[in-house]
Amino acid sequence: MVAEFRTIGLGALHVFHTVARLGGISAAANHLGMAKSGVSRHVAQLEEHFAVRLLERGSRSVRLTPVGRKLDERIQSILAEIDLLGDIAHAERAGVSGQVTIAATPEFGALVAERLFPEVRQRHPDLSLVMRTGYTFEDMQDPNTDLAVRIGSVDDENLVARPIGSFSRWLVAAPQVNATASVKTPYDLKSRPCLTFRGDRPSAAWRLISGKGEAAVEVSGPFAVRNFTILNQLARAGHGIAFLPNFMLDDDLTRGFLVRCLPEWASPATPVFLTFRPGARKVARISAVLDIAQEVLPDLLERR
Template identity: 60%
Template sequence: MSFHTVARLGGISMAAEHLGVAKSGVSRHVSQLETHLGVRLLERGARSVRLTPIGARLDQRIRSILAEVDLLDDIAREESVGLSGQITIATTPEFGGEVAAVLVPDIRDRYPNLRLVMRPAYAFEDMQDPGTDLAIRVGTFKDDRLIARRLGAFRCWLVVAPSFANKYPITNPDDLADVPCLTFRGDRPVATWTFFAGDEEVAVDVTGPIAVRSFVTLRELALDGQGYAFLPEFMLGDALADGRLVRCLPEHVSRPYPVFLTFRPGARRIARIDAVIGLVEDRVPALLSE
């Protein structure tokens, strides 16, 4: 426990304070573990410590074991009190909103004592946190440590405000190189948009007035008439239906982006997680077109 606490808090002094023991005791416990294993777990500096590669692997395994212990506690608790507690789902910010909109009413109706936490993130490190129960990931999925269920796929569509389309009309993807475009980037306002129309593939280098790593913000900018946007179809329904946005070049779309539900082996032994997995598998595919 001393080693794991040092790894989690980042220092021997903080670990000692957290555990309520002397610094020398924590240091001795870690040294004894290193001697027992025959490897160096920590690189000790003047004011801080950092994990060696083998130390990081050991700490990850310890986290997994502790998560399994928590799982056993959860199983026992749910057997006695029924479905209650918290479910934490990590997902991209935009799709997370869509998922919450379909899950929350069902959860409130069927399992009123369950609480749902949505953790927005674009990175794929979410399931390394034992506090995360499920993750919905977009794109290629490869992780032998997790179970993955493919929920479906979506594509991106090219959209624009009607007034902007009138001012900067286009007739083919190549025209986008000469008009303002809104790009999903966190560094500079340029991108390469790749379109598929049947067997045809077209890549166009675009640029524009702004880049932002948020599809919600890009949609708002498109609604405000600031440029063309290439956005996930699942977040365009209302804006297209009421005419605030129009779809351009509808035969040209992005490649399909697969969506996976992921969770740890054994997670379905916890009744509340199994219940939410069932709801996700039942409701979320309807949000996706493929």
């Protein structure tokens, strides 16, 4: 049976469907730019192949036989599938284009922009990427935001949340501060100048864990800023001890601008999620960025 069907050309199917749609050999020939004899030959080939009559021929028009109508319905479906294959191939050749807007916290947004954006552009040069930064989670209420990197839990049932890893916060200070602060245990932090992530008062409760156990310490200090980048700058300038996400510390620790205090202690791991609306993967530009983000971002967190 397979060998028999290989003898049916797409051209014959297309010609027959055109005859059926236009209702005549002459009309189909004019539409296709073919001779009437060529159109008749294609129809005759199908009738011979299937050993049935497909057309009732009149003096000026033709009419589909019952089996001809059934066959034409299937041919129409086949031709539509072939058109779809062509559309898929065209889209692949044309590449993915448009704008994708991502929301993230300022610090993680910087990491995403540094590592994810170049990778996306390399694979999809016609894509444009926009980063919106902030610490609130109102981003996905904006229909212009396509994806978001969420820190901590995601409790919105209207979003898809894909875990991509986790990070911890480390205690860091400028070398001279670490040398003079003499922090031997987490509880020594109570009497040391600490830089807190707050926007209302310069005190906070820091929770730390290690192989030795867990500690919760009330700390305070001269400055409180609800921005980890500014806290990093204040720590580098020697104003106190900061409790910062480890993914933003590689360069400062390597170059000696900061050192870890109590290096065996860190915060509990904080999960990171890539979030998007259901159905976002049906949009080619968003799906393309999602695929690369799920490939690249976990590695950025695991290396730390």
